[in-house]
């Protein structure tokens with residue numbers, strides 16, 4: 001049913017892919033559509049298994065004072081009983097959110113707050129440095145060439161999006177399948193791994209968005225979905241998530257941070273692209289209207305955090321964030 005809808009969408013919006021970096025007129029998704037996303041009547045936000053008010057989803061000092069009393073800084077591991085088979089139990093969560101919303105910054109904050117947690121970063125540097133050395137033989141010396149697939153994808157999304165999604169998904173999986181570090185294996189309680197994005201955002205945010213934009217055609221989309229499902233069925237249990245932390249901020253705020261960060265490959269990224277990614281996040285994690293193909297992922301708990309808050313300069317805000325995350329881990 002969903003794919004039928006997407007196909008209709010595609011037919012009526014042929015070759016809109018270049019809008020990704022704003023080279024042609026932008027497509028659909030009017031401002032009103034965007035603004036209404038993620039809000040239910042009465043100003044409530046639906047976050048995974050919970051429904052909370054917008055006020056509650058922002059950082060409330062009083063509530064967090066109580067939280068920090070219950071979960072002191074010194075204790076990072078989950079309080080649940082360790083397994084009897086001697087194998088460390090691991091809770092895995094992913095941090096999801098729009099481009100430049102602050103996932104890496106937030107992940108660094110978590111890592112510095114608790115050395116018993118492991119943060120697995122998004123393999124961006126692999127995407128920027130693909131060894132594409134092609135020695136054709138003969139007497140010429142071997143050539144070493146490096147491709148920047150991230151740049152290629154942003155410069156010519158119609159040509160490179162499918163290739164990008166194959167590599168991003170594969171490299172995420174490979175990175176996340178790495179053995180646990182010894183300090184987590186030997187931990188007494190439940191260890192925590194925090195992934196920066198996941199194979200699920202690869203499919204349900206980016207690849208889906210590229211398909212809707214026409215940067216991935218319907219054959220590529222069918223092929224992507226087929227191998228993605230196979231990979232997740234075969235390896236998914238080793239990187240299975242128990243929760244998602246959704247860093248949520250208006251696309252305008254993400255644009256501001258993206259420009260401030262100044263990553264060269266992202267120079268042409270337009271607000272419209274961030275708008276679309278925002279909508280995909282809201283559909284997946286707030287409205288729950290994205291069609292998900294993996295049973296466990298349909299019910300996954302989501303902790304929503306107001307990422308528009310500046311926390312780098314304010315220790316109280318940082319502590320409140322950490323406390324919320326600790327509380328979330330403890331109920332997973």
Ligand SMILES: Nc1ncnc2c1ncn2[C@@H]1O[C@H](COP(=O)(O)OP(=O)(O)OP(=O)(O)O)[C@@H](O)[C@H]1O
Nearest residue numbers: 098099100101102103104105257260261309310311
């Ligand atoms: N809470 C915050 N307040 C103000 N600035 C922030 C905050 N979080 C991140 N930043 C700044 O925003 C920029 C983007 O942050 P960061 O690189 O962490 O984003 P990201 O979500 O990991 O990006 P990407 O989607 O590309 O992986 C950086 O310059 C960072 O210093």
Ligand SMILES: Nc1nc(=O)c2ncn([C@H]3C[C@H](O)[C@@H](CO)O3)c2[nH]1
Nearest residue numbers: 099122124164168201202206207266
């Ligand atoms: N097309 C596409 N598909 C993905 O799965 C994906 N994951 C991340 N990105 C882009 C966002 C940042 O610019 C940069 C770092 O997050 O890489 C992606 N782009």
